[in-house]
Amino acid sequence: MTTETVTTGLSLDQVLLVPRASDVLPNSVALGTQLSPTVALALPVIGAPAMTDKQVAQQFSENGALAILPAGETQLQDVQDLRAADEATTIGVAVRNAPDAFETAVTLRAAGASVIYYELDDQLDLAIESLKLLAQQVPPLTILVGPVAYEAIARQVLATGIDALVVAPTPGQPVYTVTTTLAFAELAAEFDAAVILGAGIRYSGDIVKAIAAGAIATMVDDQIMTGDLTDNLFQIAGGLRSGMGYTGAATINQLREEAQFVQITAAGLAESHPHDVELTKDAPNYAKN
Incomplete structure (x- = not known):
């Protein structure tokens, strides 16, 4: 697939996964994923900074996932508290793009953070310089960067040596959650990096589709x-x-490499949701609209 900036494409709601004959049982699959050579997650889910505080970060970690602490006044103390509570906790923190971003990241790494989510803005040159320093001078540090929606920006960011792009809409550029993820995953592979879909997740099935993309x-x-x-x-x-x-995928990587999509209509989407079923208990986060 071309890696030019995506201007049209398919979203999660417009595709279904193609089933495959398989002897893979759901309770036997492996849900682990590798964010970087030094950071693995038991569940391929990352809590966005906007929803994360110290307690949320701890709960995500206890369930094998990761939540990113937002940038702010309490961030350093939160990192220190999480590290003191459990040295095995994988701690992720957001760092704003600013002249002191490198120093901030170094301080947070020293306090116990192992994942940095570098938040891009319109000062791309500043970000590129900071990311180069982080990738080259602060190992081992897992660096996620986003939001990214333009191919040209994605390529410049990947060239700094970061671990993963967070694909999400930016001003003037939408993200077609399936098509853009497919294109940027192909691009990231050229740099031995990866892609995280950072927007558009409403159902657990969306996570399956995003990984398949x-x-x-x-x-x-x-x-x-x-x-x-x-x-x-x-x-x-x-x-x-x-x-x-x-889909017959025993691992996350197999799902990424072998799954296939079929495009559907809005009517097909409605049909794909559970219907004509009497529930004894509502799912905590499931709604059709």
């Missing part, structure tokens, strides 16, 4: 994370297991 993980927010977070993560894990069994 080439993402190594998805970023989630309160569109899907409602009520008890542990219940939500349990539902997401169940949806992933079901989808992977449906």
Whole structure:
């Protein structure tokens, strides 16, 4: 697929995964993913900074996922508290694009953060210089960068040596969640990097589709994370297991490499949701609209 900037394409709502004959059972699949050579997750889900505080970060970690602490005054203290509570916790933090971004990231890494989410803005030259320094001088540090929606920006960012792009809409450029992820995953592979879909996740089935399109993980927010977070993560894990069994994928990488899509209509989307079923308990984050 071409890696030019995507101006039209397919979203998660416009595709279904093609089933395959398989002896892979949902309870036997492996849900782990590798964010970088040094950071692995048991569940390919990342909590967005907008929904994360210290308690959320701890809950995500306990469930095998990762949540990114937002930039702000309490960030350093939150990192220190999380590290003191459990040295095994994988801690992710957001860093704003600013002249002191490199120093901020170094301080957070020293406090115990192992994942930096570098938040891009319109000062791309500043970001590129900071990212080069981080990638070259602060190992081992897993660096995620986003939001990215333009191919030209994605290529410049990947060339700095970062670990993963967070694909999400930016001013003037939408993201077609399937088509853009497919294109950017192909581009990222040229740099031995990866893609995280950072927008558009409403159902656990969307996570399956995003990974099938080439993402190594998805970023989630309160569109899907409602009520008890542990219940939500349990539902997401169940949806992933079901989808992977449906497509015959035993691992996340196999789902990324072998899954196929078929385009559907709006009517087909409605038909694909559960219907004519009496529920004894509502799912914590499921709604048709």
